[in-house]
Amino acid sequence: MFARTIEKPLRIEGDRRSWAWTGRRIGSREWLLAASLLILLFILLTALFPEWLATHPPAEMSMEILQPPGAAHLLGTDQFGRDIYSLLVYGSRQSLLIGVGSVLIGGLIGTLIGLIAGYLGGWTDSLLMRAVDVMMTIPGILFAILIAASLGPSLPNMMLAIGLSTFPGYARLVRGQVLSIRSSLFIDAARTIGAGHAAIIRRHIIPNCLPQLTVMATIGVGTAVLISTALSFLGLGVVREIPDWGYLLSLGRSYISIAWWISLFPGLWITLLVVAINWLGDELRNRLEPGWSGR
Amino acid sequence: MHPLLKLDRLSIDFRTKDGPLRVVDDVSLEIRAGEIVCLVGESGSGKTVTSLSIMRLTDYERAVISEGELLFDGRNLAHVSRKEIEALRGKRIGMIFQQPMNALDPLFSIGSQIIDAIMAHRRTSRSEARRIALDLLTKVGITEPELRLKQYPFELSGGMLQRVMIAIALSCEPDLLIADEPTTALDVTIQMQILQLIRELSRQLGMSVLLITHDFGVAVQLADRIAVMYAGKIVEQGETRKLLTQPEHPYTQGLIRSVESYQRQGGELYTIRGTIPPLSALPGGCRFHPRCEYASDRCRAEEPPVVHAGGAGREHQVACWHAAIAAEAFALYRRARQAEEAAASEDSSPQAQPKVKARHQPARSQQAPLIELRQLSKSFPLRGRLFTRQKRAVQAVDGVTLQIHERETLGLVGESGCGKTTLGRLIMQLEEPTGGEIVFEARSLRSLSASESRDIRRKMQVVFQDPAGSMNPRWRVEEIVAEPLLVHTSLREQDRERLVSETLQMVGLNPDIRTRYPIQLSGGQLQRVSIARAIILRPRFILLDEAVSALDISVQSHIVNLLKSLQRQLGLTYLFIAHGLDVVRYISDRIGVMYLGQLVELAPADELFRRPAHPYTRALLDASPSLDPDRRQPHEAREIELPSPINPPSGCRYHTRCPLASERCRREQPQLRQIGEDRYVACHDPLGAEQLKSRGMAAEGAG
Numbered sequence: 001m002f003a004r005t006i007e008k009p010l011r012i013e014g015d016r017r018s019w020a021w022t023g024r025r026i027g028s029r030e031w032l033l034a035a036s037l038l039i040l041l042f043i044l045l046t047a048l049f050p051e052w053l054a055t056h057p058p059a060e061m062s063m064e065i066l067q068p069p070g071a072a073h074l075l076g077t078d079q080f081g082r083d084i085y086s087l088l089v090y091g092s093r094q095s096l097l098i099g100v101g102s103v104l105i106g107g108l109i110g111t112l113i114g115l116i117a118g119y120l121g122g123w124t125d126s127l128l129m130r131a132v133d134v135m136m137t138i139p140g141i142l143f144a145i146l147i148a149a150s151l152g153p154s155l156p157n158m159m160l161a162i163g164l165s166t167f168p169g170y171a172r173l174v175r176g177q178v179l180s181i182r183s184s185l186f187i188d189a190a191r192t193i194g195a196g197h198a199a200i201i202r203r204h205i206i207p208n209c210l211p212q213l214t215v216m217a218t219i220g221v222g223t224a225v226l227i228s229t230a231l232s233f234l235g236l237g238v239v240r241e242i243p244d245w246g247y248l249l250s251l252g253r254s255y256i257s258i259a260w261w262i263s264l265f266p267g268l269w270i271t272l273l274v275v276a277i278n279w280l281g282d283e284l285r286n287r288l289e290p291g292w293s294g295r
Numbered sequence: 296m297h298p299l300l301k302l303d304r305l306s307i308d309f310r311t312k313d314g315p316l317r318v319v320d321d322v323s324l325e326i327r328a329g330e331i332v333c334l335v336g337e338s339g340s341g342k343t344v345t346s347l348s349i350m351r352l353t354d355y356e357r358a359v360i361s362e363g364e365l366l367f368d369g370r371n372l373a374h375v376s377r378k379e380i381e382a383l384r385g386k387r388i389g390m391i392f393q394q395p396m397n398a399l400d401p402l403f404s405i406g407s408q409i410i411d412a413i414m415a416h417r418r419t420s421r422s423e424a425r426r427i428a429l430d431l432l433t434k435v436g437i438t439e440p441e442l443r444l445k446q447y448p449f450e451l452s453g454g455m456l457q458r459v460m461i462a463i464a465l466s467c468e469p470d471l472l473i474a475d476e477p478t479t480a481l482d483v484t485i486q487m488q489i490l491q492l493i494r495e496l497s498r499q500l501g502m503s504v505l506l507i508t509h510d511f512g513v514a515v516q517l518a519d520r521i522a523v524m525y526a527g528k529i530v531e532q533g534e535t536r537k538l539l540t541q542p543e544h545p546y547t548q549g550l551i552r553s554v555e556s557y558q559r560q561g562g563e564l565y566t567i568r569g570t571i572p573p574l575s576a577l578p579g580g581c582r583f584h585p586r587c588e589y590a591s592d593r594c595r596a597e598e599p600p601v602v603h604a605g606g607a608g609r610e611h612q613v614a615c616w617h618a619a620i621a622a623e624a625f626a627l628y629r630r631a632r633q634a635e636e637a638a639a640s641e642d643s644s645p646q647a648q649p650k651v652k653a654r655h656q657p658a659r660s661q662q663a664p665l666i667e668l669r670q671l672s673k674s675f676p677l678r679g680r681l682f683t684r685q686k687r688a689v690q691a692v693d694g695v696t697l698q699i700h701e702r703e704t705l706g707l708v709g710e711s712g713c714g715k716t717t718l719g720r721l722i723m724q725l726e727e728p729t730g731g732e733i734v735f736e737a738r739s740l741r742s743l744s745a746s747e748s749r750d751i752r753r754k755m756q757v758v759f760q761d762p763a764g765s766m767n768p769r770w771r772v773e774e775i776v777a778e779p780l781l782v783h784t785s786l787r788e789q790d791r792e793r794l795v796s797e798t799l800q801m802v803g804l805n806p807d808i809r810t811r812y813p814i815q816l817s818g819g820q821l822q823r824v825s826i827a828r829a830i831i832l833r834p835r836f837i838l839l840d841e842a843v844s845a846l847d848i849s850v851q852s853h854i855v856n857l858l859k860s861l862q863r864q865l866g867l868t869y870l871f872i873a874h875g876l877d878v879v880r881y882i883s884d885r886i887g888v889m890y891l892g893q894l895v896e897l898a899p900a901d902e903l904f905r906r907p908a909h910p911y912t913r914a915l916l917d918a919s920p921s922l923d924p925d926r927r928q929p930h931e932a933r934e935i936e937l938p939s940p941i942n943p944p945s946g947c948r949y950h951t952r953c954p955l956a957s958e959r960c961r962r963e964q965p966q967l968r969q970i971g972e973d974r975y976v977a978c979h980d981p982l983g984a985e986q987l988k989s990r991g992m993a994a995e996g997a998g
Contacts, residue, residue: 185764192723193779193828194752203778207769 029283036279043273049091054086058242076261078251081138088269091244095273098158098228100220100261105163106224107217110170111209117171118178118199129175132168140165144227148236155238158231162224173216177209211288216282222277229270245270297369298325299470299503302351305340305363305373307348315361318344318574320362320527323601326471331497331504333514335550336524337847338818339571345524346507350388365496368470386416389464393476395456399448407442409463431462436492452937453711454485460865461492461844475507482710482937489916490517498717506766509847511554513922520610525548526582527574529601533611536924541625543611543618545587548625553852554922555632557877563859564881566852570819577878581616582907587959589617619891663737664698666722671695672730673717677941689940691717693892698965699836704862706883706900708876708915711936714892715872719838722870723757724748735836753783756829760841762821766813770822772799773809779832780879783942794831801868803857819850823857830861839871843878855882876919880904883974888912891940891948894967897975908970908981910953947979955980 046053062081069076074085117128132216135143140162147161181187182205190200231237232246241250246267252262300325308315311767319341326332337340347353348360351372365373367388372380393400399408410421410430425444432440446458457477464472474493478486494517497504508514514521515535522532523546532542542548549567557567572578581599584590593712601614615621672695674688692714699705705713714765719724722733724740733740735751743751748851756779759765766775776795780786788795796806797823802823813821822842829837839858843851855878860868874881879886879900886903888896888911896909938944938951947965950956959979967977 115316185759185761186767188720189759189765189828190727190756190759190767190778191725192752192755193782195778204767208915209768228628244423 010187027078028287030277033283036276036283039272039276040280043092043096043276046089047096050086050090050093054083054089056083056086058082058086058090065121066255066262068259069261076259078248078262079255079259084248084265087243087248088245088266090102090242091248094155094240095225095228095246096221097155099224101156102157102162102166102224102228103217103220105159106166106220107170107213109163109279110167110172111174111213113167113171115178115201115205118175119182119205121179125175126137126231128171132171135168136172138165141227141230142233145234145236148231153236153238158228158238161231162227165227166220169220170213170216173212174209177212178205181205181208211284214288215285216274218284219278219281222274222281225270225277226274298327298364299330299368300324300326300505301364301366302345302349303364303366305345305348305365306361307344307353308359308361310357310359313575315359316363316574318358318527319348321526322529324522324529324532326503326505328470328503329501330498331362331506331517331519333518333521334509334524335505335508335511335514335521337509337571337849339526339574340524341527341574342507343475344580346390346475349471349505349545350384350390350471351377352390358711363404363991384463385412385469386467386472387469388473389467389469390473390475391457391464391477392706393479395480396448397457398460401448403447404444405446405448405451405459409444409466409622411673427466428462431464432459433463434496435459435464436488437462452485453481454489457481457485457489458492461489461496465496465500465502469502471503471505473505474505476509477506478513479508479510483876483918483920484710484914484919486513486920487516489588493517498585510920511550511848514921514924515924523550526572526577526872528614529612530583530615531611531613533613537611539922539924540629541622542627543613543622543941544583544615545589545617545621546583548621548628549586550848551922552628553848554877556852557881559632559635564852564856566856567849570817570850571847579613589615589621591617595925601675657886662700664734665701665736665878666699666870667734668695668697668718668722668731669734670731670914671718671721671728671733673714673721673726674729680899687941690943691940692721692728692894695889695892695894697732697887697894697897699868699870701835701868702862702866703773703885704871704883706879706886707870707872707889708874708879708886709889710874710915712891712937713889713939714819715889716840718839718889719872720759723755723838724752749783753779753832754835755838756834756836757838757840758822758825758829758831758842760844762818762825763813768813770812771809772811772813772816775813776827776831778808779828783832795827797830798827801830801861803853811845812929817850819854822850822854824847826854826857826861830865830867833865834867836868837868839869839873842871844873851878858882868928876915888915891938891943893948893977894975895949895977897967899973902974904981908976908983909949909978910955910982913982914952947977 050058060082062077064077065075065079065081067073067077067081075084075088076084078084078087113128113132117125143165144161147164148157151157151161187200187204190204195203228237229246229249230245232244234251235250237244237246248266249263252259252266255262302322304316305322308317322341322345324334334345340587343356344353347356348358349365349367349372351360351952353360354377360373364371367383372383399405406425406428406644409431410424413419413424413552414428428444429440432443435460437443437455443451443455451459470491477493477657478489481489490513493506494505496502506514506517518535519531521538522529522531522533523538523544525546531538531542531547538547539551539667542551543679545918548565553567567586572582572585580596581587581590581594584594587594596810597616599614599616601612602618603612633721634894672690673692673694674690677687677689684987695718697705707718709715717726721728733749735755738747738751740751773792773795776798777791780794782789789849795809799806799809804820804823806828808816808820813824816824843854848853858869859882862869869882871879871882883900884900886900887894888903888909890911896903896912898908904916907916938948944951946962947956947960948951950960953960957980963979965977965979967975970976970981
């Protein structure tokens with residue numbers, strides 16, 4: 001217990017909530033944020049209203065096969081004469097669904113395990129975290145392949161596969177957060193007030209974990225899309241009338257020397273989405289964490 | 296002869312997103328060779344920035360010296376190249392900081408850090424540097440210097456680390472030592488030793504010292520001259536004694552009166568009204584005018600220049616339009632106070648006993664105590680070293696027995712590590728005792744049902760030292776204050792809101808702040824919010840764990856007054872844990888003194904201060920920095936450390952530091968025993984025993 005003066009030489013007046021003030025220092029940050037939001041908005045729109053944004057019906061085949069990008073076909077056509085741009089637009093919904101769904105599954109499982117381990121501590125903690133450690137030694141994609149192969153390809157299975165392969169990350173993150181929050185003075189204060197465990201977890205611990213979780217989940221969506229693409233590329237994806245992005249990539253592989261656009265544009269499209277999500281995640285981190293950290 | 300350091304109309308700006316913000320404004324200050332000058336000011340006064348600017352450390356903090364000169368030994372440092380300034384750092388100007396534990400690198404041994412510092416500036420061999428290091432450690436009063444060289448920062452106590460920092464700062468025999476709150480993080484007994492050491496070294500080496508502090512007492516104990524800063528300006532400076540006895544600026548006077556009013560019992564504390572304005576919204580004219588008793592239209596319109604006061608005193612400078620009137624008013628106050636003191640000392644003579652006792656509640660003994668601790672103990676197991684099965688434990692609280700009566704304030708003092716905070720946590724049931732029991736409202740807290748436990752939680756509340764840490768940073772003030780209501784009541788939302796607003800008003804806050812977040816409030820406001828949260832359920836007992844220790848004096852007085860008036864209004868019982876003795880004396884009815892987990896003395900507050908019975912209590916009282924420059928005592932400047940609670944000394948735990956220790960003290964542990972009415976001490980040979988005994992008998996005879 002040390003006496004210290006609370007030094008506050010610079011009191012910035014006005015609203016100091018994290019959203020309002022942290023980002024103002026550097027302009028380029030905001031450009032990046034605007035760009036990534038724009039990209040994400042566009043992809044979200046393609047997922048919600050593909051029929052508005054596509055130029056051709058996705059499954060429509062035509063005689064114009066392997067056309068390079070041009071006025072008729074924005075990003076060219078594939079070997080069946082389908083419009084690549086429209087295929088990408090129609091593929092968004094499934095990719096985003098898998099991304100968000102798997103993050104929800106992985107995040108929920110991970111958060112629950114992290115909360116229990118961090119809050120209870122002791123044996124429970126050791127046991128749970130060692131199990132999580134074992135999970136972490138298995139490469140995520142390998143695990144997803146295993147599940148996808150054994151459960152068969154379907155949308156929910158895909159989400160489950162990716163979710164199960166990513167939950168250890170969330171568990172570790174949440175446990176670390178809980179450990180540090182649990183030892184803060186305001187938890188002691190809540191105890192002396194008489195708040196029970198459930199109230200402390202619900203009202204103090206979870207809200208203080210949320211910013212970090214939000215950041216991780218955001219970036220997690222990008223990772224999940226990548227994994228799902230990879231699974232599709234390997235032929236373990238959901239087979240539908242409309243090929244998804246990963247499947248498109250693999251289709252283009254055979255024609256790469258004569259029709260580079262079939263693989264390039266889906267690749268770029270995925271990259272753009274993942275990069276935009278990561279930018280957003282970084283920006284969220286910058287905005288949500290510095291103002292509150294150090295407690 | 297020109298002064299060693301001269302700040303000439305120095306101004307410093309911080310670069311912020313809304314343009315430059317002036318944090319130090321037009322400051323002029325001189326330090327002559329061998330002189331000790333103290334810069335006193337509250338948080339946000341710009342004192343630390345001023346001190347950092349001398350070595351241009353402000354360059355790393357988004358700050359620029361915008362105007363004025365900074366002359367060191369005749370050279371203007373304000374605009375010299377970085378290379379030139381780096382050549383001065385450490386070599387001609389040394390610096391020590393508030394937190395010695397943060398200023399040393401935990402990865403390197405003490406020795407290598409001192410030796411590196413020496414070799415950075417002097418051309419010596421490593422073995423020669425080592426010899427110098429040993430020399431320096433001896434000079435700063437560290438015992439067993441050979442051993443310390445091999446140790447790492449975490450193995451040393453705060454006091455020792457500060458000595459090491461001083462040794463490093465001295466390694467190149469600087470002409471100027473800048474000490475920024477060097478003792479704020481240390482216990483009073485250690486603080487005195489360090490201040491003494493700084494003064495001695497300054498005399499021995501002819502070294503000038505610039506000491507930055509918020510504590511007027513520390514400044515008085517050390518300084519030849521004192522400069523008082525307020526909101527970025529020096530408002531008054533002068534020779535210590537003159538400044539103390541005849542201050543002319545109303546702010547200086549306010550600070551002195553605030554500190555002095557703690558010594559007067561009863562009545563409200565003197566406070567300076569209002570709070571320090573943020574630097575971004577300074578009032579026009581004289582910056583102090585909104586808080587000043589003498590403020591006139593001129594003060595509101597025009598900024599007062601710094602003038603030499605009283606014509607003759609060239610040393611004394613003040614920036615106030617009404618210095619003359621203020622000085623006269625202060626002289627009157629002084630005279631009144633002296634008369635009061637004279638009357639008080641007559642009162643405390645043995646004949647006038649009843650008057651002193653009038654402060655305690657009558658017939659307390661018939662009442663059951665609100666809280667009773669019976670042989671309460673708590674030990675924390677230490678993790679054994681690898682491969683050893685030997686179990687060790689720290690005995691944080693060791694067999695403490697005491698009672699807290701209804702509506703009383705019991706103060707608890709002791710150095711850090713004495714177990715006073717653990718004791719508080721035990722009472723609040725944040726820790727499980729390892730022995731003994733706690734009785735609240737005649738019910739033991741050992742065996743409670745869930746509903747009884749909830750009921751007791753409702754009646755016991757706590758206010759922590761660090762109000763910001765004790766609040767969820769993501770909650771608004773209204774949510775924070777209403778949390779106990781949510782847990783314990785099922786009020787409707789409007790009722791909750793109404794109660795929150797009422798409670799905020801009770802603690803002197805404008806209910807408008809209920810939508811703010813903790814980060815947006817000042818230290819004083821935060822502490823008021825945590826008091827509001829503590830009283831909203833109308834508890835019977837509140838634990839105040841260093842609740843005012845982190846606050847500036849002008850804020851602290853307001854909070855202490857608030858606590859006292861709330862106690863009267865709501866009939867509260869307080870356990871007040873603190874290390875600032877003046878505050879404890881002022882607020883407490885009785886005071887307990889703890890040492891290494893044990894209660895060594897328990898007595899009514901005035902009694903304890905007038906006639907301490909335990910040598911440790913006496914040592915604590917002596918070490919407390921007083922505002923009387925004549926009370927500068929020739930203290931032991933050598934290190935006397937608190938023994939480790941893992942391995943407490945045999946017999947009386949204090950015998951290692953006690954000047955009066957006898958053979959018996961080393962063998963036999965004294966028990967807490969009664970030595971007079973309401974007085975208990977754990978010492979074989981208490982101070983002033985004869986006197987107490989005779990009076991105790993007289994009291995018995997009278998009763």
